Amino acid sequence: MGEDPMLLMIERMYGPEARRVLEYLLEKNREVKDEEIAEETGLRINNVRRALYLLLEHSLVMYRRVRDRSSGWYIYYWQVNVDQINAILYARKKMVLEKLKARLRYEESNEFYVCPNDGSRYTFDEAVDNDFRCPRCGAMLDYEDNSRYKEVLRKRIAIIEEELKREAKILSS
């Protein structure tokens, strides 16, 4: 299993148990009782419940409760709040897009020079300040054609914009 950036974010914000519980619910993709989560994840039931309430506070999960006829107790069935998860993923992707756009603007508004020895990179102003020599090793700096890099950035931006447009339609429907 690869490291899902959303799950990593959940872990940083709400702890490893909340992450494990959410991961389990995402895998199951159906309503699950807290006892079942505890059994299958190996987490203690109290920790599962604490994680569920934490996730509930942030609308990441939702529940349905049913009164058990024989005991009179409520049984809680938990599942992922897919709309909220999608909204989080959408917001994250938008943030990535803004970073890429800022990077592209930076690449477009600067000229760059690189050291042939160590690959360190300088803007035109920095290169002028150092008489076009590498401040680390003294080698003459080379002009860098960053047009390919800009092209890669533009393509990634276009792909993400297209994805966001599609996801916005799904989120608003």
Ligand SMILES: [Zn+2]
């Ligand atoms: Zn150098």
